[in-house]
Amino acid sequence: MAYVVMATGFCLILIGLYGSLSNRNLMRMIVAFTVADTGVNLVIVAVGYMSGRTAPILDAAVPVAEAAARIIDPVPQALVLTAIVIGVGVTALMLAYVYKLYEAKRTLDIGKFTELKW
Amino acid sequence: MVSALYIIAVAMAAAFFLGLLKDDKRGLAFIVTLATLAFMSWVSAGWLWAFVANAAQPVEIFTAGAQPPFAINLRMGLAEAALTLLINLTGLLSAIYLKDTLLRLGHRAMAVLIIATMALCGIILTRDIFNLFVFFELTAIATGGLILLADENDNARALSAGFKYLIVSQVISVFLLLGILFAYHVTGTLNIDGMNGTQWALLNGGAIAFFMMFIAVIAELKPFPANGWALDIYESAHPAFSAIFSAASSAATIFALDKLLLVGGAD
Numbered sequence: 518m519a520y521v522v523m524a525t526g527f528c529l530i531l532i533g534l535y536g537s538l539s540n541r542n543l544m545r546m547i548v549a550f551t552v553a554d555t556g557v558n559l560v561i562v563a564v565g566y567m568s569g570r571t572a573p574i575l576d577a578a579v580p581v582a583e584a585a586a587r588i589i590d591p592v593p594q595a596l597v598l599t600a601i602v603i604g605v606g607v608t609a610l611m612l613a614y615v616y617k618l619y620e621a622k623r624t625l626d627i628g629k630f631t632e633l634k635w
Numbered sequence: 636m637v638s639a640l641y642i643i644a645v646a647m648a649a650a651f652f653l654g655l656l657k658d659d660k661r662g663l664a665f666i667v668t669l670a671t672l673a674f675m676s677w678v679s680a681g682w683l684w685a686f687v688a689n690a691a692q693p694v695e696i697f698t699a700g701a702q703p704p705f706a707i708n709l710r711m712g713l714a715e716a717a718l719t720l721l722i723n724l725t726g727l728l729s730a731i732y733l734k735d736t737l738l739r740l741g742h743r744a745m746a747v748l749i750i751a752t753m754a755l756c757g758i759i760l761t762r763d764i765f766n767l768f769v770f771f772e773l774t775a776i777a778t779g780g781l782i783l784l785a786d787e788n789d790n791a792r793a794l795s796a797g798f799k800y801l802i803v804s805q806v807i808s809v810f811l812l813l814g815i816l817f818a819y820h821v822t823g824t825l826n827i828d829g830m831n832g833t834q835w836a837l838l839n840g841g842a843i844a845f846f847m848m849f850i851a852v853i854a855e856l857k858p859f860p861a862n863g864w865a866l867d868i869y870e871s872a873h874p875a876f877s878a879i880f881s882a883a884s885s886a887a888t889i890f891a892l893d894k895l896l897l898v899g900g901a902d
Binding site for chain 2: 530533534537543545546550553554557560561564575592593599600604605606607610611614615618621622630632633
């Protein structure tokens with residue numbers, strides 16, 4: 518199961534990177550990066566998954582003494598939360614940029630923004 | 636000496652405080668910004684003096700009451716003190732040079748400047764590889780904001796430069812995050828010094844993880860010929876921000892690269 522999730526994650530990353538390279542529309546580029554980000558998050562969760570174990574929540578069902586042997590690795594799950602928050606921040610900033618770029622030129626085609634050399 | 640953790644804590648507190656200020660109190664906001672950056676520089680300068688004049692030993696700063704790898708740790712040594720002083724002084728001098736622009740744009744721009752300086756210091760100080768990623772992303776978001784400090788005439792150019800920067804930073808973050816995750820998977824720790832103790836050559840897939848992190852940080856370092864997007868920023872952003880972006884940002888990234896090479900082993 519973890520391998521299916523990981524393969525899906527890598528497929529999403531590749532689709533996202535391909536989409537961001539092949540689209541000229543600014544909004545589509547942002548959507549493509551969001552797809553790639555989702556792929557990364559899936560890979561992170563898949564890396565932390567251990568077959569046959571339970572969620573890392575310590576309660577009556579999983580006493581502290583048995584936790585190490587019975588729960589999956591919680592660190593990647595903590596990391597994925599941080600990664601999601603950061604991803605949202607960057608996406609919001611990119612959307613604000615697109616709004617401003619659209620205001621300046623009334624177009625979303627990246628080929629029309631030619632003021633800079635590089 | 637004041638703990639180096641205050642460089643990060645005071646900057647965060649000041650940025651939150653600036654967010655709460657009313658927009659008409661721009662003079663007060665600017666004074667708070669200068670005071671914060673001056674305090675951050677003073678802490679770094681104190682440490683640098685201790686290392687140079689009093690031959691102090693490097694200090695590990697533990698957080699959350701736990702030892703690494705269970706909590707993030709920071710390190711303040713001679714190199715860290717010198718580089719954080721460079722970054723904080725660049726931030727302070729840029730803020731003074733940016734006075735008119737910051738007073739025109741208000742307290743939010745000042746908060747972003749403080750966060751950018753703090754994030755660059757964080758890249759220098761942290762010994763945790765995921766924390767390094769967080770500070771890199773904070774730098775990227777703050778840089779995206781500060782590029783827009785450009786003069787009114789340059790605004791359209793700065794906008795496209797900033798968007799290009801965000802695209803590059805997204806690609807960098809994908810590679811860095813994957814690299815960090817697989818590095819964690821093969822070594823079982825997020826601590827840079829802990830990873831250093833592991834025999835990477837014997838670990839399956841470890842080299843690929845290291846390679847992914849390495850190319851991400853190299854791309855962030857913007858060396859020729861991978862510097863096209865950075866040239867746009869130098870060209871269109873405010874000169875004071877270009878100073879931060881070229882000197883402080885590169886200094887922090889090259890130090891991060893040096894830390895990363897530690898992970899690859901002593902050889």
